[in-house]
Amino acid sequence: MKYADAHCHSNPIEGLGAREIARRFKKHSGWFIALVSLPPYHYGYTELSIESYVKSIELLIREAKSIREEGLEVRVLAGFHPAEVDEYFRRGASLEQIYELADKVFKLITSYHEKGLIDGMGEVGRQHYSTAPQRLVLSELIMLKAFEYAKDHDMIVHLHLEQGGWITVRSIEELIKLSGISKERVFLHHVDYETSKWAETHGFWYTIPAKQRILKKTLTEKQRHRLLVESDFIDDPRRPGVSSYPWDIPQRINELIEEGVVEKSFVEKIMIEHVKKAYLL
Numbered sequence: 001m002k003y004a005d006a007h008c009h010s011n012p013i014e015g016l017g018a019r020e021i022a023r024r025f026k027k028h029s030g031w032f033i034a035l036v037s038l039p040p041y042h043y044g045y046t047e048l049s050i051e052s053y054v055k056s057i058e059l060l061i062r063e064a065k066s067i068r069e070e071g072l073e074v075r076v077l078a079g080f081h082p083a084e085v086d087e088y089f090r091r092g093a094s095l096e097q098i099y100e101l102a103d104k105v106f107k108l109i110t111s112y113h114e115k116g117l118i119d120g121m122g123e124v125g126r127q128h129y130s131t132a133p134q135r136l137v138l139s140e141l142i143m144l145k146a147f148e149y150a151k152d153h154d155m156i157v158h159l160h161l162e163q164g165g166w167i168t169v170r171s172i173e174e175l176i177k178l179s180g181i182s183k184e185r186v187f188l189h190h191v192d193y194e195t196s197k198w199a200e201t202h203g204f205w206y207t208i209p210a211k212q213r214i215l216k217k218t219l220t221e222k223q224r225h226r227l228l229v230e231s232d233f234i235d236d237p238r239r240p241g242v243s244s245y246p247w248d249i250p251q252r253i254n255e256l257i258e259e260g261v262v263e264k265s266f267v268e269k270i271m272i273e274h275v276k277k278a279y280l281l
């Protein structure tokens, strides 16, 4: 059995960093990681400027290189997380300034994409927690902007969203029409069970967190053609319980296989076939 992590972060400044993550994941039969950027201030680039994004994208590319050097396949995504909207607003930036910064960041990501160094956009989307309505609207506008760039340059997009089931999926279905981006390129990340069902029937790729309950429920349902599994590891030793480790994916799924709950061939399909199709490997 080979295992893939469809959405993972690394932080070489504060945490293990990608090389160590790749080594440990490989020991647990890992073959692929989709590496997603963290907000620049997580890496210690606290200045509110495009320069902080240049530094974090450069760091992200070095991290992806380390994963490749350890013998794993990797896809690299950089974005503008809805939490960044709140963070910069808190620091005194206007909504207009934040929107302009996001646009510059997307231009920057696109230029790296053209050099073959970045594969897609992520994370962008909407806050999953309560925030001021105008900041939610801004986050949505930023997501629409990301769709435009992604459509024009054929990039994949990882969406961070509220877990609202039908309304979450239906609204994305409507919003992607505005840019004309293909559903094939749009991923709903960290979905709950209810949202995963709507994502499946609407034909979006989606990633479920590697938690025992949702793994058990979804991996026993055969009508799952868009399912992917993620750790959403944030590599922050100060917040150890926030997400899973990439190696929790093989460990937890192997347990389910051993218990006879989940079929090995189905897991194989998700970990190889789905990943190759979703990430164009």
Ligand SMILES: [Zn+2]
Binding pocket: 123, 159, 160, 161, 189, 190
């Ligand atoms: Zn997220």
Ligand SMILES: [Zn+2]
Binding pocket: 007, 009, 036, 123, 232
């Ligand atoms: Zn994430």
